[in-house]
Amino acid sequence: MDLAYGPRYEAFRREVSDFLVAHRERFPRPGARDESLAWQKLLLEHGYAARTIPREFGGFGAEPDILESRIIAEEFNSAKAPTGLAGQGVSMLVPTLLEVGSDEQKRRWIPPTLAGEIIWCQGYSEPGAGSDLASISTSAVEDGDDFVINGQKIWTSTAAQADMIFCLVRTEPQAPKHAGISYLIFSMKSPGIEVRPLKTMTGHAEFNEVFFTDVRVPRSQIVGERGEGWRVANTTLGHERGMLGDPNAAETRLAAIIDLMREETAGGERLIDNPVLLDRLMRLQARVLSMKFNALRLVSARLSGEPAMLVALVVKLQGCELNHQLAALAIDALGELGVLYGESPHLRDHGGWQQRYMFDLGLIIGGGTAQIQKNIISERGLGMPREPKSEG
Amino acid sequence: MDFALSQDQKLMQASLVGTLERICPLSRVRAYAESGEDVAHDVWRGLTELGVPGILIDEEHGGVGLKLLDAALVAEALGGHVAPAPFLGSAVLAPLALMNAGSPSQKAAWLPRLAAGEALAGVAIGEALGAARDGAGVTANNGRLTGNALFVIDVAGADVFVVADSSGGLHLVNSGEKGLTAIGLTTIDLTRRLGELRFDATPAEPLDCAPPDAVLARLRDAAWTILAADMLGAGQAMLDKAVAYAKERRQFGRLIGSFQAVKHLCAEVAAELEPCRSLVWYAAHAFDAIPGEASLTAAHAKAHLSEVSRFVARTATEVHGGMGFTDLVGLHYWFKRVGLDRQLLGGPERVRREAARMQGLA
Numbered sequence: 112m113d114l115a116y117g118p119r120y121e122a123f124r125r126e127v128s129d130f131l132v133a134h135r136e137r138f139p140r141p142g143a144r145d146e147s148l149a150w151q152k153l154l155l156e157h158g159y160a161a162r163t164i165p166r167e168f169g170g171f172g173a174e175p176d177i178l179e180s181r182i183i184a185e186e187f188n189s190a191k192a193p194t195g196l197a198g199q200g201v202s203m204l205v206p207t208l209l210e211v212g213s214d215e216q217k218r219r220w221i222p223p224t225l226a227g228e229i230i231w232c233q234g235y236s237e238p239g240a241g242s243d244l245a246s247i248s249t250s251a252v253e254d255g256d257d258f259v260i261n262g263q264k265i266w267t268s269t270a271a272q273a274d275m276i277f278c279l280v281r282t283e284p285q286a287p288k289h290a291g292i293s294y295l296i297f298s299m300k301s302p303g304i305e306v307r308p309l310k311t312m313t314g315h316a317e318f319n320e321v322f323f324t325d326v327r328v329p330r331s332q333i334v335g336e337r338g339e340g341w342r343v344a345n346t347t348l349g350h351e352r353g354m355l356g357d358p359n360a361a362e363t364r365l366a367a368i369i370d371l372m373r374e375e376t377a378g379g380e381r382l383i384d385n386p387v388l389l390d391r392l393m394r395l396q397a398r399v400l401s402m403k404f405n406a407l408r409l410v411s412a413r414l415s416g417e418p419a420m421l422v423a424l425v426v427k428l429q430g431c432e433l434n435h436q437l438a439a440l441a442i443d444a445l446g447e448l449g450v451l452y453g454e455s456p457h458l459r460d461h462g463g464w465q466q467r468y469m470f471d472l473g474l475i476i477g478g479g480t481a482q483i484q485k486n487i488i489s490e491r492g493l494g495m496p497r498e499p500k501s502e503g
Numbered sequence: 504m505d506f507a508l509s510q511d512q513k514l515m516q517a518s519l520v521g522t523l524e525r526i527c528p529l530s531r532v533r534a535y536a537e538s539g540e541d542v543a544h545d546v547w548r549g550l551t552e553l554g555v556p557g558i559l560i561d562e563e564h565g566g567v568g569l570k571l572l573d574a575a576l577v578a579e580a581l582g583g584h585v586a587p588a589p590f591l592g593s594a595v596l597a598p599l600a601l602m603n604a605g606s607p608s609q610k611a612a613w614l615p616r617l618a619a620g621e622a623l624a625g626v627a628i629g630e631a632l633g634a635a636r637d638g639a640g641v642t643a644n645n646g647r648l649t650g651n652a653l654f655v656i657d658v659a660g661a662d663v664f665v666v667a668d669s670s671g672g673l674h675l676v677n678s679g680e681k682g683l684t685a686i687g688l689t690t691i692d693l694t695r696r697l698g699e700l701r702f703d704a705t706p707a708e709p710l711d712c713a714p715p716d717a718v719l720a721r722l723r724d725a726a727w728t729i730l731a732a733d734m735l736g737a738g739q740a741m742l743d744k745a746v747a748y749a750k751e752r753r754q755f756g757r758l759i760g761s762f763q764a765v766k767h768l769c770a771e772v773a774a775e776l777e778p779c780r781s782l783v784w785y786a787a788h789a790f791d792a793i794p795g796e797a798s799l800t801a802a803h804a805k806a807h808l809s810e811v812s813r814f815v816a817r818t819a820t821e822v823h824g825g826m827g828f829t830d831l832v833g834l835h836y837w838f839k840r841v842g843l844d845r846q847l848l849g850g851p852e853r854v855r856r857e858a859a860r861m862q863g864l865a
Contacts, residue, residue: 112505112508114792369864373864383865393803393856393858394806397806397807400800401779401782401807404785407506411505415505421773484770485763486763486766489769490766496750499761
């Protein structure tokens with residue numbers, strides 16, 4: 112056991128932190144698209160975004176190195192620096208294309224995606240296909256050189272801004288459900304697409320519904336083989352689960368709650384001096400530390416090539432629940448102030464705690480519900496028998 | 504960067520588990536629990552062959568000279584087998600007290616015998632850590648101790664006791680000393696022997712603790728971490744038993760492990776328990792390698808494992824259905840083991856308040 116990264120990596124850490132100090136004034140402001148694109152360009156040049164994507168596709172071309180990626184994430188986090196673009200195009204589509212896309216697809220789509228010139232959305236879930244994603248019914252019927260698409264997607268974040276969509280459609284209605292799916296990419300400007308904002312319990316529309324009516328897509332825009340879409344999508348679904356439940360976010364959130372509880376008073380008493388709230392804080396601190404050290408163990412296992420099994424399988428379930436509980440403590444500690452929302456006077460943190468408390472419930476459900484996670488943990492992690500298959 | 508067990512540590516774990524399965528099956532645990540014998544000498548001898556009593560003792564004094572992480576791996580295996588072994592007192596706390604505060608002659612008198620498994624040590628530090636009950640407490644005056652200590656660890660069969668006085672100073676007391684009375688306290692957990700020591704102007708040799716609280720704090724951190732490791736091992740054993748039972752028990756024509764109601768219970772236990780392993784490893788590693796983080800992570804390991812292992816114990820019992828409630832299956836030995844670990848040297852509420860104090864939050 113040795114937690115030091117060693118001199119070579121410490122030198123790399125200084126390089127990253129020097130870069131962030133030198134370019135602090137170029138951190139983009141939230142919502143400023145031009146600044147954000149310029150920042151992305153700078154990060155691509157220095158290898159702090161798309162670090163391991165080959166240069167011919169607009170990346171930095173470095174060898175994959177788990178510790179380097181971790182150091183970049185740590186230094187950006189501690190400098191409160193905006194990271195490179197991490198939308199669904201960069202995090203889901205690009206790795207998928209690298210693995211199963213044609214050369215032409217890689218050349219055409221990856222460079223502008225990395226540069227932030229194309230915004231993508233993901234068309235997976237449907238009203239009738241949530242946890243049972245493979246039961247999608249959006250159809251793609253061959254007609255000449257095109258597929259003609261009809262159906263509906265839901266939970267599509269960024270659909271309103273997106274230029275393009277990567278989408279699961281059913282091309283083989285007669286085949287068994289996993290075998291009849293294809294993975295298509297097409298323009299969101301195509302005729303026949305309608306985007307309707309989906310307002311959630313937070314009061315905001317973080318998601319959309321997308322309706323397809325006779326949308327024509329060239330047959331060449333299929334990724335992988337026809338009927339292979341399920342396998343293509345699964346090259347990156349596991350990646351999404353790893354991103355949800357990130358312990359760095361929990362650690363940052365815990366620190367913010369400690370500040371909050373030290374600074375705020377109720378009836379003249381600091382919140383931190385309430386023994387019940389303090390006990391809850393300490394309980395959650397133990398959980399944050401457990402998940403932080405669990406992440407260390409995961410990194411270590413990946414470095415040595417050992418199977419991570421349960422260490423990896425529990426991250427989404429435990430991490431999302433922990434984040435939710437942290438937000439719950441913050442709003443409970445705030446008391447009446449914790450229910451203020453919108454633009455109310457006396458609002459704290461722009462209503463962020465209440466917003467996170469509600470949105471986190473969505474994250475416990477999204478990306479594989481807590482119940483699906485428990486199926487995965489018990490079946491793959493503990494070797495327990497599967498639920499007998501039901502009809503359909 | 505390497506946050507994993509070494510090859511040597513994995514080998515040690517495997518040989519420990521192999522030995523415990525041979526010398527300490529549930530039937531042996533049951534015999535110890537039901538007979539009221541002081542020490543399971545056969546078990547301690549078997550562990551001595553693997554060097555367990557001297558795991559922390561330096562080689563100069565006949566030990567193996569390993570670190571607290573290695574001791575935590577031993578504790579995990581012992582908890583997993585609900586082993587009746589005086590490990591915490593004789594192999595962890597007394598050696599640490601002697602190595603940190605013993606004179607050369609005190610070390611020479613006790614460490615080689617402890618390392619060889621020839622002597623056993625009990626440890627009485629609970630009151631000094633701020634948990635005096637029923638008026639207990641020990642005062643030191645001119646080389647003599649007066650008062651009483653409760654919840655003394657590994658009291659039965661001890662040849663020597665490490666005793667903390669009310670100002671945090673530590674003393675060695677021989678078990679045969681005039682003015683010393685040892686009384687057993689019956690707890691729910693019959694796999695370990697706790698007791699009370701009563702002192703009536705009992706002669707004692709002081710250990711050299713300067714500043715007084717520093718050595719005591721090291722003992723506390725070590726004890727919290729080792730108790731956490733014991734709960735980790737016990738918790739893992741209960742999860743393993745629950746999963747195994749769910750894979751063989753049939754109801755409604757199906758293995759009960761195929762019902763989501765049952766498999767989700769097991770998944771919740773695994774999801775709670777697996778990150779605990781990392782917390783225990785980190786706290787144990789920090790004890791020797793990252794002093795600034797040792798106390799806080801030890802406190803959190805103790806408190807968090809107390810909460811998680813209670814959940815595991817209760818849930819594993821439920822997965823076993825009615826059988827889990829019987830003496831026959833014996834799951835209750837693990838249930839009670841973590842019950843004692845939870846309260847010993849501070850239940851989770853008290854330990855969390857300590858954790859807050861360490862950070863200036865209380």
